[in-house]
Amino acid sequence: MENFTLKENARIGEKYYYLKHKSGLDIYVVPKKHLSSYAIIGTRYGASDRSFKTEKDEDFLTVPDGVAHFLEHKLFESEDGEDTFARFARVGGNANAFTGSNQTCYLFSTTENFNENLEILLDFVQSPHFTEENVAKEQGIIGEEIKMYEDDPNWRVHFNMLEGLYLNNPAKVNVCGTVETISKITPEILYRCYNTFYNLNNMVLCVCGDVDAETVVSVADRVLKPAEKVSIIRHSEEEPEGINQAFVSEEGEVAMPIYNIGFKEKVLSDPSELLKYKAEMEILMRMMFSKSSEFYNDSYESGLITPWFSAWSNAGRDASYSVISGSAPNPEEIFEAVKAEIRKRRESFFDLDSFERAKRCIYAETLTDFNSTSSVANAMVGFALNGNDFFDFADAVSAVSVDDLKKRLAESFEPERAVLSVVVPFSAE
Amino acid sequence: MKISNYEVCEGVKLTVIQTDKFKTDELSVSFAVPLKKETVVLDHLVPEVLSHSCKDYPTQLEFNIAAERLYAADLEGYASNHGEVQLINFRLNTINESFAFDEKELFSKALGLFSKMIYEPLLDSDGFFDKEIVEKKKKDLCDAVRARKNNKTRFASSRAVELLCEGEDYAASVLSSTEAVECVTAKDLKARYDEVLNSSPVYIYFVGALEGEKVLAKVKEILPFTPRTAEKLVTEVKYEAGEFRRITERMNIVQSKLCLGFRSGMTLAQDCYHNFVLFLELFGGSPVSKLFVNVREKMSLCYYCSPIGDNTKGIMIVSSGIDGKNREKAEKAILQQLEAVKQGDISDDEFESAKKSAVGALLEVNDDQSALARWYRGRALVSNKETLESFTEKILKASKEDVVNAAKGVSLEMVYFLTGEEERA
Numbered sequence: 001m002e003n004f005t006l007k008e009n010a011r012i013g014e015k016y017y018y019l020k021h022k023s024g025l026d027i028y029v030v031p032k033k034h035l036s037s038y039a040i041i042g043t044r045y046g047a048s049d050r051s052f053k054t055e056k057d058e059d060f061l062t063v064p065d066g067v068a069h070f071l072e073h074k075l076f077e078s079e080d081g082e083d084t085f086a087r088f089a090r091v092g093g094n095a096n097a098f099t100g101s102n103q104t105c106y107l108f109s110t111t112e113n114f115n116e117n118l119e120i121l122l123d124f125v126q127s128p129h130f131t132e133e134n135v136a137k138e139q140g141i142i143g144e145e146i147k148m149y150e151d152d153p154n155w156r157v158h159f160n161m162l163e164g165l166y167l168n169n170p171a172k173v174n175v176c177g178t179v180e181t182i183s184k185i186t187p188e189i190l191y192r193c194y195n196t197f198y199n200l201n202n203m204v205l206c207v208c209g210d211v212d213a214e215t216v217v218s219v220a221d222r223v224l225k226p227a228e229k230v231s232i233i234r235h236s237e238e239e240p241e242g243i244n245q246a247f248v249s250e251e252g253e254v255a256m257p258i259y260n261i262g263f264k265e266k267v268l269s270d271p272s273e274l275l276k277y278k279a280e281m282e283i284l285m286r287m288m289f290s291k292s293s294e295f296y297n298d299s300y301e302s303g304l305i306t307p308w309f310s311a312w313s314n315a316g317r318d319a320s321y322s323v324i325s326g327s328a329p330n331p332e333e334i335f336e337a338v339k340a341e342i343r344k345r346r347e348s349f350f351d352l353d354s355f356e357r358a359k360r361c362i363y364a365e366t367l368t369d370f371n372s373t374s375s376v377a378n379a380m381v382g383f384a385l386n387g388n389d390f391f392d393f394a395d396a397v398s399a400v401s402v403d404d405l406k407k408r409l410a411e412s413f414e415p416e417r418a419v420l421s422v423v424v425p426f427s428a429e
Numbered sequence: 430m431k432i433s434n435y436e437v438c439e440g441v442k443l444t445v446i447q448t449d450k451f452k453t454d455e456l457s458v459s460f461a462v463p464l465k466k467e468t469v470v471l472d473h474l475v476p477e478v479l480s481h482s483c484k485d486y487p488t489q490l491e492f493n494i495a496a497e498r499l500y501a502a503d504l505e506g507y508a509s510n511h512g513e514v515q516l517i518n519f520r521l522n523t524i525n526e527s528f529a530f531d532e533k534e535l536f537s538k539a540l541g542l543f544s545k546m547i548y549e550p551l552l553d554s555d556g557f558f559d560k561e562i563v564e565k566k567k568k569d570l571c572d573a574v575r576a577r578k579n580n581k582t583r584f585a586s587s588r589a590v591e592l593l594c595e596g597e598d599y600a601a602s603v604l605s606s607t608e609a610v611e612c613v614t615a616k617d618l619k620a621r622y623d624e625v626l627n628s629s630p631v632y633i634y635f636v637g638a639l640e641g642e643k644v645l646a647k648v649k650e651i652l653p654f655t656p657r658t659a660e661k662l663v664t665e666v667k668y669e670a671g672e673f674r675r676i677t678e679r680m681n682i683v684q685s686k687l688c689l690g691f692r693s694g695m696t697l698a699q700d701c702y703h704n705f706v707l708f709l710e711l712f713g714g715s716p717v718s719k720l721f722v723n724v725r726e727k728m729s730l731c732y733y734c735s736p737i738g739d740n741t742k743g744i745m746i747v748s749s750g751i752d753g754k755n756r757e758k759a760e761k762a763i764l765q766q767l768e769a770v771k772q773g774d775i776s777d778d779e780f781e782s783a784k785k786s787a788v789g790a791l792l793e794v795n796d797d798q799s800a801l802a803r804w805y806r807g808r809a810l811v812s813n814k815e816t817l818e819s820f821t822e823k824i825l826k827a828s829k830e831d832v833v834n835a836a837k838g839v840s841l842e843m844v845y846f847l848t849g850e851e852e853r854a
Contacts, residue, residue, distance in 0.1 A: 085716035111788070111792040137729050140730070151581045153579055254579050297488065297489055297490040306569060306572055426681060
């Protein structure tokens, strides 16, 4: 095992093996004595990658919205016409995939024939097959997926919030695109995207289960074709510090208004800064808005908020924002109350007890992630695609000091860069 | 993994699934009552009120902080149902003590708080639940009932269930009216609570690292259960479809929802239920199933099209999101796929893939703490002694004919269509 880096976390009783494979792929193996094993491979490519080139291309290519997600669907098509799901199913694998703003991931879980399943996973992500015909067929299916989301007020309110936050940043691009934009997708566009981003140097594999690292690498040796390292240049228009629109409203088939309050945060591209940011925001959000926070309880008692209330932060490669969301009769009042709470906490910070409790809760939650092979592997890949290590997260949380949080709070949740997005019931006709 | 069964006292059963594969310990307590229109709202409100606070921690803030101190012990109360058995559930999940920095006896302490949540509620001077809390929870439940339409996919399939089972007790599993919630009083709720706590059969499941005898001792020491006569709760199952109905409703939506309501008559109480599980897998349970491959992939009619069922009631709803103009085409395509299974039009590949998928799903239950408890509890409710292993064995032995026979038991009773389109001439 001399090629592997072994990392252990004694506190949580877990370890992983890491290897930079000769093909360029980063490989992580987290042993876990479960009956099922899980593998996920991800690429640093998502809905935000709208305009790009490699150092070998002359011009930037700007693609229609929704290409990354479309490509994810189409990669399941193979040249010999055999459906990829069927290939997995024959050896007992259950496959799936998902696309986000900055990443696209393919995965399977299985309780048998792990090597055969891994071989299929690594093979199909290296074997694109796009034709006029299969692209046209997918437009119908994804068209229905888009319509399903159009009827989903939680989806609408979220993307409207991003519209409010950003003028140019592609973070606001709807992952699926629209019926109109996907109609412009061609096999040529898909191949160019594929050839740019599905380079093994731009990808990460994580396996979690009762599998040994050497076996994983022997499958990788057999299946992976070495990839020449490319540098990807992404183009995006300058994004101003300020927001686009402070209030976005839409009518929908909802019982009471639903809302997303968004704060535009500074983008951090340095991985260690990003990890620190994540740890600090997680603690802050919990202290301010969790079910054991004063804000939550006071607002619930007074009827301002309902139990449909949550808060989280999103920190990506090219966009970073904080969200408070829920459903309540008067979102405008909640917007004001949230801003008031932030002002208040900047002036008089929380007591030490809530700080310690928040840290303890995050420790317990991180530990609980290790109950499931998919939670571990998804988190590992998510962190790795951002240049980080999930195993470092618990330590990053415990290293945070009260002063760090005060500083973070002073820099974040800026009321000037806040947006309220609402979906309200249709007005009576 | 070791499974031990105990009787804490008459009518109170404890199952301990001992395994060291999880970082957390989970214990759930379920009180079982008949699902009835008259009591269902109370059965939803009781766990909501109890999980808000308790006598020693009278506000939600204090109660939640007490739980957080125990390494974010997760304490919740909620209602669910298996067929016409209504469950009032309480669940405790806490990290295993070996991962705590300082705390000793973490599980016992968490169980102590859990016990306070169920047995020591905050009462007013009349001995009823705190009125303000009750009013809050009533309002939340009304909000949830109204918010049902926010999620169109779930709304359509639950509406289909409600319509399919109209006039049966099962229809009460879908809370669709706020009226019954609004007239509940703190006194009604307390009376229901007393009745449920003292006389309903109780099913307790523990999944975690502690030994069976230890869990039994802790449960006996900390949770004050009293003996009760456990009446057998039954669900009315219809084996054949009633008179066919076609129901269309309108909503301001872009994508139409098509739901086909079937009677399968197949339930966990039957020895051959595994054949139905295999049928579901083959028909619409995976990306290699007939519905996915044909209705989605070949015909491009939808993004999702799959069956859901209640394995105690014996119903199945095939739910799909489609373009309204394709309604007839989609309905025909779904029924055609069902007919194909009934006719035995199943390739070896399809059959083996479905088997692998069904077996894989069962094995994966072993890796999921909550799913393990749910799997065994569902069976215990109908006195089925099956284990995951024996059930898996049965699936492995099933033949194509078995699946065809299971399919033949499925009959269409209702087509529900939810659409944004205007009535067609």
